[in-house]
Amino acid sequence: MSEWIHTFEDWLLEFGSIGLFIVSFMESSFFPIPPDVLMIPMGIANPDRAFWYAFLTTAGSVLGALLGWYIGKKVGRPILRYFIKEEKIVKVEQYFEKYGAMAILIAGFTPIPYKVFTIFSGISRVKIPTLIIWSIIGRGARFFLEAAIIVALGDKAMPFIEENFAMLTAGVGGVAIVGYLIYLFVRKAKKV
Template sequence: MSEMIHVIEAWLMEYGVFGLFFVSFADSSFFPIPPDVLLIPMGISNPDSVLWYAFITTVASVLGAILGWFIGKKLGRPVLRYIISEERIQKVEDYFTKYGAMAILISAFTPIPYKVFTIFAGISNIRLRVLVIWSIIGRGARFFLEAAIIMVLGAQAKTFIEENFTMLTLIGGLVILVVYVIYLVIKKRNKTA
């Protein structure tokens, strides 16, 4: 499987920006290859265009998230019923409805499979506008952070990102979660006061 993924990566790399757009779009809804595998080498080989590549990756990823949302909206629930009980689907939906925006933001920024959250946003009837806004913020932050690292470190960025980026994004996701919980606590306190 890993060999096949590398073949697909190499093939997509030949298409440059179009390959980057495709993999970014597809990753947000159905494809197993993350756009980082093209964004990083393309950015390192052409650092003057790395911000443009980050922009293309963000836009395509958000457009793919919209497709994921439609997949969830139209097909998700009937398919899920074959895998898990309606009760469990409802429980996940309740959590997603309550914390959906933060779930989208965290999954968009971290290595958590983003496509699962875009599809669940559709299943849970999260407003499309909410998905788009938080996807732009999360995906943009992720891909422009990679671009900034490439701009600063040049060729060494690949090694740095491979060794540290997952931890950086997980820490970032944790910080977002802590800030959100603090916000909820303050909001609840103000309501009871």
């Protein structure tokens, strides 16, 4: 299976920006390969375009999230069981119960595939503008952070990302959650 995936990744790399956009779109709704595996090597090979690649990846991912939402709305929970194990579905439900639609933002920083969150957003009937806004923020933060690391570190970006990205994304995700909770607190205080 992994040999097939690597062959497919190599084939997509031949399409450059178009291949990156397509993978980003598909990964947000049904595809198993995360766009990072294309974006990072493309950015390292051409650091002047790293932020362009981050933009394309974000745009493709957000548009793919709309397809994921539609899949969730029309087919629902049974389709999730096709992609992932029940315990991950339960984890996503917990995120949605605890954080509401902001779980979409958190999804950009978790190891759970993004498509699970987009499909679940359709099941949960999250409003499309909410899905778009949180997807832009969450996915954009992830991909632009990777691009910034590539620009800053060049060839050393790949090992740095492999060793530290989980910690970095957890930190950024934690800051986003705290910021959101502060926003909710301030909004509630203004109503009183």
